[in-house]
Amino acid sequence: MFTGIIENTGIVESISQSGTNRIFHIKSAIASELNVGESVAHNGVCLTVEPEEGLKEAYRVTAIAETLEKTAIGSLLVGSKINLERALRADGRLDGHFVQGHVDAVGEVDAVLPRDGSTEYWIRYPERHASLLVPQGSICVNGISLTVSGLRENLFAVNIIPHTASITDAGTWQKGTQVNLEFDILGKYILRFLEKRESIR
Structure with a gap:
């Protein structure tokens, strides 16, 4: 669950393909604070944080074919700016509105x-x-x-x-x-x- 209040932004450093999946390597100031397996909204799309070898300021996420088909995440290019929001904490303030990270x-x-x-x-x-x-x-x-x-x-x-x-x-x-x-x-x-x-x- 998210709120739609953007916490930080990232920059797409590189994009690679793995079968029908697309892997995005994201550089952001909050990268070092993220945990592997954590859910983060990327331009409103909930994606799972994966480890990025040797880089504390970057991480990667994978978008499957269905996500690429149903969202605009596939239009991202190297250098694109991307909105980031970590999941709402149970004791956090709800400053925006309830957001699921599931694009309609x-x-x-x-x-x-x-x-x-x-x-x-x-x-x-x-x-x-x-x-x-x-x-x-x-x-x-x-x-x-x-x-x-x-x-x-x-x-x-x-x-x-x-x-x-x-x-x-x-x-x-x-x-x-x-x-x-x-x-x-x-x-x-x-x-x-x-x-x-x-x-x-």
Whole structure:
């Protein structure tokens, strides 16, 4: 379980292929604090930390074929900036919202608009998820807990302040950038309940 509050960022140092799996070698200031087997959200995708021989400032994670197919993690390149968040501690503060690290869909940045004190991003998403978005509701974009500031057909908006842009990968987003989307888990459970109730009437 995560919160969508980015703890640090990493840089993809190298990428290798192992069968249908893709191995990412990540350099980050928190690498030395991680334990092998620990779950860490990488741009909102929960991946398991693996040992990296001889380097305390780096570690590796493996994305299987299904993860590559269903998320935007496969679009990462050497040098890409990546958002990192370790799992929520039982005694930790919940500053964002409940995030599982299970990506629901891949979105695409449709427009980047400068606003007074922030940048507004309009993101296109699959129509089947429309019922999971509400104005001022929570949405996780590339692992970042954000508030939905606008809704149009198959599009939603979020506003990024300069601080968030500087400490996450959001400052690199541009038109066409693919991003991982995880919709609010509470909304998903409510929708599931209503669908099941309707089906037995």
